[in-house]
Amino acid sequence: MTAAAHHARSWRPAGDGQLCWLRVGGTLPTHPTPLELTGAVHAFTYGLTHALESLYFPLYEIRERSVEGQLYLAVVPSGLADRDIEARIRNVNDRTIRFRDVLGTWRDDVRPQVQEDLERMAAFPPTGVSGEELHEAWFRLRRIRANQWFAPVRAVVCPTALLQGGVGQGRLDEALHAIDEFRDLVIRKGAKAFDDAIARVGQHLARVGCIDAPDDVRWLEFDEVSQALEAGGGRRQDDVARRKAEARSSAAKQGPDIVGAPLIRDDRRLFLLPQIFALLGVTSPL
């Protein structure tokens, strides 16, 4: 094999322009602010992606994007999975053997973690710490929220979707009971805890003069908040005003259900995703 042949097979994930983008809503904001997109939505896709890849679902990632102010998600193909997509799907079964007692796993293992993460979010931001430590705590906050999605999606949501699809011997009624508790704790209380933490960051940044009002923090991106926390300020109100104006101009728009490449409904890369989105309360064209 020549070196040139080697380089021909170096893998890179597909770019945004190659993907089929699905307009989503429900659990997720239809018109996310910059901080919703880069904070809460990124945490959602991070947790969902890691759960799916951990279970051998045949995709590389779930990617988020704002198109004219509206939220879209795309399934990014996996080079590894595409080589033998049916073998990959068969592996999903092996990977979920340990989660067959969905309700027991939820109550014994996952729910305590999710509750602990709620307490961690409630303790944010730490007081009396340096800018660097605030930066780190902010970085960790989004990760905590992502982990709140990861663990139950892997151990509860995906196994329930498998049971709905007739795979495995677990009890579907018990699994759906776990889903109800997951929705209350992760979707409702988790979102509120994360949002409350952001509100407290807004108060902090308004106090140091970075933004005019606490709620303006929602018009900054996650990394911009990070920089402001580390630097102890830095005026950002011009960005806020510009983005608010852009959002006003796109607020009334209703974008197409699908942007980019056409949706292939029987694409095996979408294995169980309609059921998983439904269990997560995410509306989509799937």
Add this chain to the structure above:
Amino acid sequence: MTSQRLMYLGTADGVLELREADGRWEHERTLLPGKHVQAFVAPEGTSLMYAKLRDGIYTSSDRGASWDHAFAGSVYYLHVDPSNPSTVYAGMEPVALFRSQDCGDSWVELTSLRRQPDAARDKWWFPQYPYDGHVKSMHIEPHDSRRIYVAIEHGGFLRSDDFGVSWEDITDGIEYIDCHIVHSHPTRENVVFGGTARALYRSEDYGRDWVQVESGITRDDVVAFAVLGGERPALFLTATKGSPPSWLRPTGAESGVFRSLDDGVSWHQLEGGLPEMIVRPTNGMCADPVDGDRVYFSASEFMGNYAVAGGAVKGGEIWMSPDRGDSWSCVHQEPKPIQLLAVTRN
């Protein structure tokens, strides 16, 4: 005849030291009895020993007669510079790297590794609570200690060319970044191999760009790597089908041993006495320090959360090839699960 080599097996009850005698490996003594030893290095030509336990790194300067708790903390990985046995590294969870240049007496953090940009650090993660990535393994160029590779599980590969002062994320081209092992070619330093939970990757430019090795490896989770030098280097790896939860299946880990004789471009599963599918997961591999044709690997009951094959196999086994992988025999069976394998010159 005096044995030329010693074998060390890490267990939950200390490190077993075995001495080879008439083709058999006899138990000589147990180091750190009662301790769960997860990593162990006994550098050749010295009285030094390093061990990683749950609460940090222990060192001995008298071949294990006495031990000092040299480094406390959440150490995940221990590595000794192959060209300088007094230089030892502690890879941490969450990701961080410390180094001692005085046999563990004092330690300094190589802070630039931990202080990667947020975009790189965002990839550092692990699918078990508390979900922090860790330093899974390292490779130091045997002839140039300035060049250091780190594998982060999950998170990617990093390389330093300046003895750990600065680090470059070299993960581009790796799809699933559950990175397990990184190792350079024995004679072509620019050729580097990266083993992940889903594939083996090969780079010809020190890891700047990776290409998945597609030829001949019929397992996905790359676990261990070893090289035999010489005019025609032989590269070896062990891999399992899927990672730990999958090993619950009745056929267990379905481990295989693979060899490449063309610098890692193509690989072939080895037979020569090996089962086609090894039920136990393989977890260690090393070259013999005396005989340039000998190579060993270990396979063992898993010491994590998941019983292999539903608990059908217990303990561990050591396999050895005397002829660069052409033939193999099981040279030692151990009732205890084995976590690490090392062979040193006596």
